[in-house]
Amino acid sequence: MSDRTRDRRAGDEATEVTFRGGGLALRSGGRLILLVCPLCSQRNASRGAERGICEWCAYVPSQDQAEPVERGSG
Numbered sequence: 001m002s003d004r005t006r007d008r009r010a011g012d013e014a015t016e017v018t019f020r021g022g023g024l025a026l027r028s029g030g031r032l033i034l035l036v037c038p039l040c041s042q043r044n045a046s047r048g049a050e051r052g053i054c055e056w057c058a059y060v061p062s063q064d065q066a067e068p069v070e071r072g073s074g
């Protein structure tokens with residue numbers, strides 16, 4: 001009879017994702033917030049990030065390519 005903490009949280013919990021090892025984004029509520037562009041490696045502006053579009057090269061990453069960042073290694 002022990003309470004288990006659920007891994008999945010509904011709300012503003014965001015998952016860090018990369019795109020084939022490049023770039024960095026947050027996946028939150030089915031949206032992608034593009035922080036670092038996997039194509040041009042520029043840090044994205046906040047207005048572009050929220051739209052999931054690179055403000056520098058207009059690259060739009062596909063959610064199909066988004067892979068969760070693995071933690072725990074070194």
Ligand SMILES: [Zn+2]
Nearest residue numbers: 037040054057
């Ligand atoms: Zn870019």
